[in-house]
Amino acid sequence: MIVRQFGVRQSRQLLALSRRAPVSARFLSTETAVETPVTSSPESSVPSINSPLESGSTQSKQSLTESEQRWRKWEASKNAFHKLGSTTKDSYEPVPLSASEITLEHLLAAGTHMGHSTSRWNPQNSRYIFGIREGVHIISLDVTAAYLRRAAKVVEEVAARGGIILFAGTRKGQKRSVVGAAHLAKGYHIFERWIPGSLTNGEQILGHCETKVVNAFDEELPEFKNDLQDRPVVKPDLVVVLNPLENVVLLHECGLNNVPTIGIIDTDADPTRVTYPIPANDDSLRSTDLIAGVLGRAGQAGQNRRLQDAKDGKFSYQPVSADWLRLDPFTGMPLEAEQQKKK
Amino acid sequence: MGKINLTALRVRETALKQFASGKIKRLPQWVDVVGDVPPPEALIRKPPIQHQLVRQRMKTIPGSSQPQTVFEVQEKRRKPKKASRMFQPVELRYEEDELRQEFFRDHPWELARPRVLVEPTKNRFQHDWSRMKQPGKRLDGESVVQRQLWLLNNVPDMTKSAAYDIARREFYRLRLQEDIERRIAAEEAEATGAQFGPSMLEVGMELENKQYELWKDWAKNEAQILNQKFASLSGAPELANENDEKEPVKSFESVEPEELN
Numbered sequence: 305m306i307v308r309q310f311g312v313r314q315s316r317q318l319l320a321l322s323r324r325a326p327v328s329a330r331f332l333s334t335e336t337a338v339e340t341p342v343t344s345s346p347e348s349s350v351p352s353i354n355s356p357l358e359s360g361s362t363q364s365k366q367s368l369t370e371s372e373q374r375w376r377k378w379e380a381s382k383n384a385f386h387k388l389g390s391t392t393k394d395s396y397e398p399v400p401l402s403a404s405e406i407t408l409e410h411l412l413a414a415g416t417h418m419g420h421s422t423s424r425w426n427p428q429n430s431r432y433i434f435g436i437r438e439g440v441h442i443i444s445l446d447v448t449a450a451y452l453r454r455a456a457k458v459v460e461e462v463a464a465r466g467g468i469i470l471f472a473g474t475r476k477g478q479k480r481s482v483v484g485a486a487h488l489a490k491g492y493h494i495f496e497r498w499i500p501g502s503l504t505n506g507e508q509i510l511g512h513c514e515t516k517v518v519n520a521f522d523e524e525l526p527e528f529k530n531d532l533q534d535r536p537v538v539k540p541d542l543v544v545v546l547n548p549l550e551n552v553v554l555l556h557e558c559g560l561n562n563v564p565t566i567g568i569i570d571t572d573a574d575p576t577r578v579t580y581p582i583p584a585n586d587d588s589l590r591s592t593d594l595i596a597g598v599l600g601r602a603g604q605a606g607q608n609r610r611l612q613d614a615k616d617g618k619f620s621y622q623p624v625s626a627d628w629l630r631l632d633p634f635t636g637m638p639l640e641a642e643q644q645k646k647k
Numbered sequence: 648m649g650k651i652n653l654t655a656l657r658v659r660e661t662a663l664k665q666f667a668s669g670k671i672k673r674l675p676q677w678v679d680v681v682g683d684v685p686p687p688e689a690l691i692r693k694p695p696i697q698h699q700l701v702r703q704r705m706k707t708i709p710g711s712s713q714p715q716t717v718f719e720v721q722e723k724r725r726k727p728k729k730a731s732r733m734f735q736p737v738e739l740r741y742e743e744d745e746l747r748q749e750f751f752r753d754h755p756w757e758l759a760r761p762r763v764l765v766e767p768t769k770n771r772f773q774h775d776w777s778r779m780k781q782p783g784k785r786l787d788g789e790s791v792v793q794r795q796l797w798l799l800n801n802v803p804d805m806t807k808s809a810a811y812d813i814a815r816r817e818f819y820r821l822r823l824q825e826d827i828e829r830r831i832a833a834e835e836a837e838a839t840g841a842q843f844g845p846s847m848l849e850v851g852m853e854l855e856n857k858q859y860e861l862w863k864d865w866a867k868n869e870a871q872i873l874n875q876k877f878a879s880l881s882g883a884p885e886l887a888n889e890n891d892e893k894e895p896v897k898s899f900e901s902v903e904p905e906e907l908n
Binding site for chain 1: 652684695734739
């Protein structure tokens with residue numbers, strides 16, 4: 305059904321290709337309506353084979369409205385002068401850095417060392433703290449770099465095994481970096497609220513969501529569509545949380561479902577909440593952006609490695625067989641319908 | 648599990664146990680990853696890094712002709728730390744802090760000057776403080792602090808106050824030079840036809856004058872209203888005039904036009 309609609313839409317567009325684009329009567333709402341010079345059908349506007357070329361060109365010149373002529377004039381002047389003026393060089397373009405490119409200077413510039421006021425500290429973080437400055441705990445940058453590299457390695461390896469990675473950052477302004485990291489790592493993202501129970505009560509909350517079976521090259525296999533019904537919801541293999549303080553429920557559900565987690569641990573957060581803590585400042589967007597970018601790049605490297613291995617016919621993970629997919633999700637036995645067929 | 652929850656740190660063990668007991672049919676893909684890259688140890692305290700205030704000085708030592716560099720470390724606390732404070736982080740202290748505090752206590756308006764917040768990528772802190780003026784850095788309070796520190800570190804037998812005086816004198820001279828340069832530039836520009844318009848003070852005076860005029864109108868009106876009120880209350884016009892003469896408003900109204908105009 306969908307395929308047919310797709311075809312119709314495409315063919316309609318193909319039909320429209322030879323047609324002249326509609327010109328609105330008025331370009332501004334304040335202008336008075338002027339009668340458009342060309343209102344004839346598309347067949348008549350196309351010059352016939354017999355008519356000479358000149359007649360076609362004169363008609364097109366007449367058909368230009370005043371604003372169109374102004375536009376042409378502006379474009380002509382732009383083309384005449386576009387080589388003048390200055391050119392910008394060495395402009396700043398933020399690109400997510402990979403874990404191997406990260407230096408302490410980057411971390412310092414991003415302000416990852418700034419902790420919280422000393423009165424708000426969690427003593428479990430004492431091993432990550434370098435000292436006190438102006439009543440604020442300073443996180444040790446070399447520790448941050450080491451833990452960040454460790455977390456990046458985990459993200460890369462999980463991505464290389466085709467694991468499902470979920471990036472969660474629910475603070476204001478983290479949306480862009482979270483989506484960017486998930487896009488790089490071919491993972492999933494949450495930038496709004498984590499709905500409590502999405503893991504523990506997934507059938508109710510995420511039951512209507514679509515799932516698909518893909519092959520080693522990430523191409524969808526639609527023939528397994530029916531086998532995916534009545535399956536438990538998909539659980540992530542790794543969860544990256546940029547603000548663990550606000551996502552305690554998510555981390556608790558990950559604990560209940562035995563999912564490893566990575567989190568940015570500020571000096572007031574509990575480091576035992578996550579499997580792989582990254583001691584850093586979670587209040588600065590620049591800091592969380594840097595860390596999310598590094599983890600996203602690591603995920604990208606892992607995904608690329610997995611696809612390359614798949615081309616060479618190698619698997620760094622245990623592939624799922626078609627028979628296993630057709631087992632009953634609750635009993636682990638062949639489905640009743642198939643058993644009856646065999647009989 | 649009590650107060651400390653180690654579930655997150657033991658995901659691999661849990662997964663292996665669940666697989667062994669048959670709760671899960673397949674091991675998760677991440678099991679060997681977490682085995683290869685194990686979670687870091689948590690909750691283990693380390694003795695905190697002890698930061699000490701180190702002062703670098705050039706001193707002439709009796710018996711040797713050449714002055715030598717000496718590092719003075721702040722002496723240890725006489726009273727040992729409480730056992731409960733053993734693992735608390737230590738304050739970071741640098742010699743510049745005292746110098747900075749002293750300078751800005753004496754020159755609080757230096758903090759009101761505009762600052763450049765652009766971050767350079769290279770040569771960020773590479774300045775040679777053997778001289779006050781630095782290429783690519785605006786002269787400010789930090790220059791004085793750094794210059795004073797350089798003097799303390801490199802000049803033999805330098806005291807804090809002497810270094811402060813030297814750095815300050817250089818700073819004042821440069822500030823004066825900046826003022827003169829700015830004034831001459833404005834004069835040159837005016838001589839070649841530039842017009843700067845009214846100064847900030849003039850603009851401010853204009854605004855103030857405008858407010859005075861508004862107040863004058865308002866006061867005249869108020870005085871008139873008060874006059875009429877008193878006249879209507881007393882009934883007798885003579886009495887009203889007498890009252891009016893005693894009223895400060897009346898007197899103000901009668902005096903005001905000559906005085907203010």
